[in-house]
Amino acid sequence: MSLKHIAIIMDGNGRWAKKRHLPRLLGHRAGVKAVERTVRAAADFGIPYLSLYAFSTENWKRPQTEVKGLMSLFRYYINKKVLELVKEDVRLRFAGRIKELPKDIQEIIHEAENETEKGQRLQLIVCLNYGGRQEIVDAVQKLLKDGYKGEVTEETIRSHLYLPDLPDPDLIIRTSGEYRLSNFWLWEGSYSEFYFSSLLWPDFNKEALQEAILSYEKRDRRYGGIQR
Numbered sequence: 505m506s507l508k509h510i511a512i513i514m515d516g517n518g519r520w521a522k523k524r525h526l527p528r529l530l531g532h533r534a535g536v537k538a539v540e541r542t543v544r545a546a547a548d549f550g551i552p553y554l555s556l557y558a559f560s561t562e563n564w565k566r567p568q569t570e571v572k573g574l575m576s577l578f579r580y581y582i583n584k585k586v587l588e589l590v591k592e593d594v595r596l597r598f599a600g601r602i603k604e605l606p607k608d609i610q611e612i613i614h615e616a617e618n619e620t621e622k623g624q625r626l627q628l629i630v631c632l633n634y635g636g637r638q639e640i641v642d643a644v645q646k647l648l649k650d651g652y653k654g655e656v657t658e659e660t661i662r663s664h665l666y667l668p669d670l671p672d673p674d675l676i677i678r679t680s681g682e683y684r685l686s687n688f689w690l691w692e693g694s695y696s697e698f699y700f701s702s703l704l705w706p707d708f709n710k711e712a713l714q715e716a717i718l719s720y721e722k723r724d725r726r727y728g729g730i731q732r
């Protein structure tokens with residue numbers, strides 16, 4: 505069964521740190537290592553699109569120190585990884601309300617997108633200040649701003665989403681034993697398959713990704729039709 509796009513809700517960094525009596529930020533740092541492993545694994549498994557939920561529009565509610573720490577991590581990591589991603593033929597893209605992020609991060613993001621633009625092996629989509637409801641609101645706002653007067657269809661909405669050319673996620677994985685969407689890919693995920701892993705995100709690895717893929721391959725996607 506075709507598997508083009510895997511989306512991951514990377515959850516459990518805080519609990520991973522807590523278990524070790526470490527500050528939450530060290531959990532996020534360990535989470536970055538899991539990102540690196542997972543990107544490599546997805547490329548090895550021939551998955552063309554991988555999207556990662558890194559920061560939700562609701563995550564601003566966290567203590568300022570944590571938010572700041574996460575922003576520094578994004579700043580450092582994106583900058584540091586670009587050359588490596590170019591070498592590995594990976595295209596990096598971002599989805600979310602980018603304009604609300606600190607200015608220097610916006611610049612880093614645009615640079616990273618430009619520099620990795622030719623990547624063919626894997627598209628890595630980082631959802632940063634992303635919210636599914638906000639994405640739909642933003643799509644409608646764009647339509648209104650464009651003065652769109654035609655009939656509004658699914659395609660009209662879709663073509664105004666953050667990344668209109670991105671195929672819908674076939675599989676959404678959430679780690680840390682939580683069973684909810686937390687405002688991720690609301691429009692795009694309407695027919696996604698779900699896989700829940702009890703691993704905390706910093707412990708996620710290639711084997712765990714493979715298990716999720718194997719589980720996906722056994723599914724029967726009916727899209728409202730009948731079993732084939």
Ligand code: IPE
Binds near residue numbers: 518559560563574
């Ligand atoms: C996910 O880990 C990372 C982000 C939301 C940025 P959490 O920070 O939510 O970890 P838990 O859920 O507190 O364990």
Ligand code: IPE
Binds near residue numbers: 513515559560682
């Ligand atoms: C979802 O995790 C957001 C990201 C992984 C970036 P949260 O930890 O923020 O979700 P809730 O609050 O438990 O629903």
Ligand code: MG
Binds near residue numbers: 515516
């Ligand atoms: Mg969490």
